[in-house]
Amino acid sequence: MTHLSDFQIFLLLTILKIVVVLVITLTAVAYTVLLERKVIGLIQNRWGPSRVGPFGLLQPLVDGLKLFLKEDLMPLAVERPLFVIAPVIALSCALISIAVVPFGSIFTYRGVSLFEISDINIGLLVVLGITSVGVYGIALSGWSSNNKYSLLGSLRASAQIISYELALGLSLVGVVMRAGSLRLRDIVGSQAHHGLLSWNIWPQLLGFFIYLMAAYAETNRAPFDLPEAESELVAGYHTEYSSMKFAMFFMAEYANMITVSCVATLLFFGGATSPLGHLLPDNFGGPILSAIFPILWFIFKVFCFLFLYIWVRSTLPRFRYDQLMSFGWKWLLPLAMVNIVITALVLAIHG
Structure with missing residues (x-):
């Protein structure tokens, strides 16, 4: 019987992780759509999807098939x-960024996390x-569609994302300064000592507000969903798309929402760490439960x-x-710079 080398084990585990994370992410995208329809239905005092499967749980499957x-x-x-490759670029970029997100505690097998x-x-x-x-x-x-509405939508999206990208990046500098690292594991680890009290949300409340506003604009979500404003631009940059090409843009939007939520969790809310901090020992409940609870x-x-x-x-x-x-350039960008200066002063005084 031949034994697998360390590299072969690393390769097999990495492929397995990619497949599992991809399946879970795509499933989460589908059920985030269902969650949205259900929650908006309840807020508007109606049921939302309730016909397909128990409580409408099979609705995403039917929508995808349709x-x-x-x-x-x-x-x-x-x-x-370009018309064909555009949705591929949008969806690929939305899914690739999940690859560096640590979604659990440090748990290794044969040296592989x-x-x-x-x-x-x-x-x-x-x-x-x-x-x-x-x-x-x-x-x-928008450009390849040869449609005025699509072009206007894509121009809006480009200007909006470039504008809010600055505020979003600068809002995270304070967190990086506090952790002293760009590695996501290190940033999470710096918030693990005292649980809830160690989270970056408290000292970086201004940075979190800026990140949240910029993230809504980055993902083209309400109240910043101008690139696909139905009342003005029909459907914006995906007016001419149908079938799976349209579905890929749709999936990319929700995958980006999940990525933004993951980054906010890691940077401001302690990632996979418990709010109770070290009040509970790391090996609480044995190795299996101590691996499951952080997830x-x-x-x-x-x-x-x-x-x-x-x-x-x-x-x-x-x-x-x-x-x-105006909100992006005149408010969020200056506030992000103020947050960096204040964080630097506090760290210099206490350092």
Whole structure:
């Protein structure tokens, strides 16, 4: 019987992790859509999806099948290669950034960390870089569609994402300064000592507010969903898309929501660490429970952010476009710089 080498074990475990995380992420995307429809239904005093399966739980499966079976129309005047590749870029960038997210405690087998796909020492930069590239998919989709509404939607999205990218990046500098590292594991570890009291949300409350506002704009969600404003632009940059190409843009939006929620959880709310800190020992409940509990804490925190996304969408009206740009450049960007200066002064005085 041949024994597998360390490299073969590493390769097999990595492929297995990629498959598992991809399946879970895509399932989470589908059921985030159902969660949104259910929560908005309850807020508007109606049922939401309730016919397909018990409590409407099979609705995402039916919606996906419907989109898959629809005719894939392609208008005659589009720039075909770019028209096809645009949704692929958008969805790929939305899914790749999940690779550096540590969604559990440090748990290794044969030297391989089981609860994150890749542990990179500049993980935060990787997430910001990959999510920034996603705007190319939106820009190309609007331009290649040869449609005025699509072009206007993609121009809005490009300007909006570039504008709010600055505030979003700068809002995280305070967290990086406090942790002294861009590695996501280190940032989570710096918040683990005293549980709830160690989380960055308290000293970085201003940074968290800026991050939250910029994240809504980055993911084109209400009240900043101007690129696909139905009352003005039909459906914005994906007006000409149908079937699975449309579904890929739809999936990319919800995958980006999940990524933003994961990053907020890691940077401001202690990631997979318990709010009780070291009041409970690390080996509480044996090795299996001590591995499962951090994952459950992480999922719960991400769920809370997704619920907040949906709550905001169902209660706040859409901004005007000039208000959107003014808010980003005149308020969020200066506030992010003020947050950096204050954090640096506090660290210098206490350091």
